Amino acid sequence: MMSSRKRTWEAVSFEVVMTAIALIALILIIAPSLVVLIVSFTSGFSLKFPPPGYSMRWYAELWDAWQLHFAARNSLLVALWSTGLSIFLGVAAALAIARSPTLSARLLDSLFMSPLVLPALAFGLAALMLFSLVGLPVSLLTLIIGHTVVCVPYVVRNTVAALAQLEPTLLESSAILGASRIYTFRRIVLPLIRPGIIAGAFIAFMSSFDNVPVSLFLRESATDMLPIRMWQDLEGKLDVTIAALSGVLIIATVALVAVMERVTGLSRRLTS
Amino acid sequence: MGAAPAARDVTSYGTGLAAPLALFFLAFFVAPLLQLFWLSLHNDTAGLHWGIGQYLQFLTDPFSLSVLGSTLLLGAAVTAVCLLLGFPIAWLYQRVGPRLQTVIILIVLLPLLTSVVVRTFAWIVILGRQGIINATLQSLGMIDTPLRLLYTQFGVVIALAQVQMPLMVLPLITALGRIDSNLEDASCSLGAGSWRTLWRIVLPLSLPGIIAGCTLTYAAAITAFITQSLIGGGQMLFMPMYLYQQASALQNWPFAAAISIIFLLAVLAVVSVFTALGRLSRGYGGA
Structure with a gap:
């Protein structure tokens, strides 16, 4: 009796402590975005919290910030092209290496995943050196190439995961019933792995749009990128316009994640 | 030859499909890194004189070494905070219903997909002189003058921990989901308390997830250029900014290349230590 009561007390203390830390951590994760959203509606000139009053003035200000528009347009273009290139190269590579036990497939898998772990800044510098060595001036093209290298792993990984869940018997049945490989791919494989490809492409797109380390070296004033522009604005002075822009980006991200979900x-895809 | 197509394995595709991406990586990933390594082995900026002068310069310069040391320490501190706060989130995730599970995942996921500049900017608002923390403490009368939170080691660690938390939580959730819940019940019914069960059963079995999370968090934290420079300010210098200054402002490419290689090797060393620990842990988990 004694020991069972002790155990109950011990179990309760465990549950309370773990739940409390988890809730604090979840608040810590979500709070910064909420704070920025609130501050972006300030009527004042500073980032004081809580704001002295509320208005849409900084969002109106954003409408005329042509430098930010220009950078956003470049970032969007580069993200779209690198995502397209990542899907094309990544899905083909995933088909080749998924479920293949051969050594070459394992090695290729490690190679394709390595940009995720290696410091992207070192790669950015290396890419700049190579482009200048072969006489290719930095442009949107070099940015697209650099971004594709660091974004393609997301497409490969998600497509490989989707292929791993595909029943091999489906492909065999299709073949037995006389379907060609291309027909089977189009009508059986592609529809089943499509959500995986889309999820990978979405993460690739977001990480290209948000990329700093590669853009830092491969952009110039004519190819300004949004995260770099924002960083440089913040280094100079704490501008409330950036808060409004952050508000726009947060809302856009929430909307995109809702659609992707x-x-x-x-959410299931990233935890299995 | 006629029988060959029938016997062909229809469930896998040829390795040839990986060729385009392999060639792309060879040209734009492997080649640049080799060129970086080649340049780092030269003593002059033109790349004419071979030598290990750049490495010697880095390894004999107390300033450079202190930058490397503080960067590696920063990564360790951020990883520890992420693990301490992230593990209970993953634990809570296993104990709530499917609806709340989706809510937790989305809360964890949103920051991962929100721009890093935006997330860092949020911490400037929170930690600044007129920020939430100072405003709250002042209104409570606990302090008279604003605390200096921005541009401190503490500020950088907290901001980086929040920014990188998803990278820790997602593998942990996967790992905890794979543990057979009967093992915990068995441990409890055999008389072990909840803390003891966590320590002896759940933690060892989730080690693969912990190690995966630590690797990702560590690698991301030490290369987080934006958060380090905006929250750390000018006084605190970490490897990414050091590299950027040498390459961009000073145009000292061979030295910047050597810094990159040393930084790369440091990251690889940490990753291989984690991987080795992972291999050991598998033996431990099975024992």
Whole structure:
């Protein structure tokens, strides 16, 4: 009796402590975004919290910030092209290496995943050196190439994961029933792995749009990128316009994640 | 030859499909890194004189070594905070219903997909002189003058921990989900308390996830250029900014290349230590 009561007390203390830390951590994760959203509606000139009053003035200010528009347009273009290139190269590579036990497939897998772990800044510098060595001036093209290297791992990984869950018997049945490989791919494989490809492409797109280490070396004033522009603005002075822009980016991200959750079940995909 | 197509394995595709990406990586990933290594082995900026002068300069310069040391320590501190706060989130995730599970995942996921500049900017607002923490403490009368939180080691660690938390939590959730819950029940019914069960059963079995999370968090934290420079300010110098200054402002490419290689090797060393620990842990988990 004694020991069972002690155990109950011990179990309760465990539950309380773990839950409390988890809740604090979850608040810590979500709070900064909420704070920025609130501050972006300030009527004042500083980032004081809580704001002295509320207005849409900084969002209106954003409308005329042509430098930010220019950088956003470049970032969007580069992100779209690198995502497209990543899907094209990444899905093909995933088909080749998924479920293949050969050594070459394992080695290729490690190679394709290595940009995720290696310091991207070192790669950015290396890419700049190579481009200048072969006489290719930095441009949107070099940015797209650099971004594709660091974004393609997300497409490969998510496509490989989707392929791993595919029943091999489906492919065999299709072949037995006389379907060609290309027909089977189009009608059986592609529809089943499509959510995986879309999830990977989405993460690739977001990480290209947000990329700093590669853009830092491969951009110039004519190819300004949004995260770099924002960083340089913040280094100079604490501008409330950046708070409004952050508000726009947060809302856009929430909306995109909501759509992706519907289309691909993003949350389950990233935890299995 | 006629029988060959029928016997062909229809469930896998040829390695040839990986060729385009392999060639792309060879040209734009492997080649640049080799060129970086080649340049780092030269004593002059033109790349004419071979030598290990750049490495010697780095390894004999107390300032450079202190930058490397503080960067590696920063990564360790951030990883520890992420693990301490992230593990309970993953634990809570296993104990709530499917609806709350989706809510938790989305809370964890959103920051990962929100721009790093935006997330860092949020911490400037929170930690600044007129920020939330100082405003709250002042209104409570606990302090008279604002505390200096921005541009401190503490500020950088907290901001980086929040920015990198998802990278820790996602593998932990996966790892905890794979543990057979009967093992915990068995441990408890055999008389072990909850803390003891956590320490002896759950933690060892989730080690693969812990190690995966630590590797990702560590690698991301030490290369987080934006957060380090905006929250750390000018006084605190870490490897990414050091590298950027040498390459961009001073145009000292061979030295910047040597810094990159040393930084790369440091990251690889940490990753291989984690991987080795992972291999050991598998033996431990099975024992």
